[in-house]
Amino acid sequence: MTARETFVALVTCFDDAEEIDFRATRAQVRRQVEAGNHIMCAGTNGDFTALTFEEKVRLTEEVVAEAGGKARVIVNAGMPATYETVKLAREFDRIGVDGIAVITPFFIECTQDGLIRHFSTVADAVKTPVYLYDIPARTQNHIEPETARVLARHGNIAGIKDSGGQQATLEAYLEVSKAEGDFDVYSGPDSLVLWAFQNGAKGCISGLGNVMPKVLAEIAEGYNAGDLAKAEAAQAKFTAFRTDLYKLGYPPALVKRSLYLMDPSVGASRQPALPPSPEQDEKIAALLKTHGLV
Template identity: 75%
Template structure:
């Protein structure tokens, strides 16, 4: 099977912080044109700042705009299993290709608690469930042995690893080799090609919002067997990541880099970082360096 790239799509906002659905549709079209699949309501989509009703409408909008041309994954994770269940049932009704479930945040979980949480959610719907590990943001980590146990559930199809550590990614990839049908999607932008070469099913990248064609190029090169070009594109992607993320919190930098290319995406909801003229000037220098402005 060809490897696949998903972009963790930004959610666009008006100046009054209401969702700009038309601008979000435009970002969907941009990613589809590049050849990337979509993940909505993820970390780069300001999911923690969205209401239940907004997440449902946002997902309906994205699915409608995609119109079957690419795949759509949506993040449903919330601190409590109860509200996560409400979301996954709505997303199941809408008809996404898969549902990612970020580990609970604020609530400290044992590994047994995580097993119960994910199993209960996966039992509730027919849509395939993907575990979503990002311990730096949630303070809860899915241990590889826990992932292996959950991989045995008939409706848990894989995991998105956004931990950033190659060692953890290697451990999840080992689980995938042991459990047929369990897929690993890499989150770290600098490990896209490495992950593909080591058995990942693909990647889910936030940086692709600002650089969609290069992300698509890594996948195209790998899938066609042109590793020289895949490595060239990965080098560009890694360098852009290094330059941009040195300026601040990664999702905020991605959103701002995209805003400076297309102001219709808006800023993030407060209390996110406010625009900073000095920082914007630095981002513009980086965007010019990579031919994005």
């Protein structure tokens, strides 16, 4: 059985002036490595849309250096224009990451043929394996399973991160993986980590793992060791907190704020992200206490 692996979509830490706090971000990398998780940086939970080109490059350099080969690092290069996505991907290729994720273009409505051209162009431009990244609720563009099947045949497209939240879509991508081979599926929804492992996913890329890194790692540890009871218990704990927390609003913001209430060094997100309210903080703090996180 192929071992399943857990990645955390790492938060990017900011100081009070909204500058990236690289020292605090490195501390979060160490925390994940110690728990046994790999890293995805500059993703949705990493506020990638609020980062400049130069900041993404330096952030990746810092994260790779801190991981020090103890954990794999995937970085998101996706931007609305193929041109800038390629420029970023080449920088990440130079730095030496383990994978380059490419979120579907946002703002620009794409055809499936357009998506095939976009991803293929990026994959042609670098040596590092490329991972498709589907999150239609945020980009308004969706990688259809048949499009994933076409792209799976590209020699440098290694898999897909599915953050659509629909089990049926995840199942369809898993069917593509089984049929095509050498095309790994990573589950995004935190409630489906164990289910995805049991149904052929190579791993997961989790936002909630920022708050509960050890619990996330335990899902994979239990599954890989054949200890289903351990895996199920960890998944139940993970899902219970997710269910309660995500009732309060936009998940990435809630994850960041939960972590902030545990460790203020992570800072808030850059504007125009909605600033947290005292009322919301009280609710999150109560959940953290209920779930034994503080």
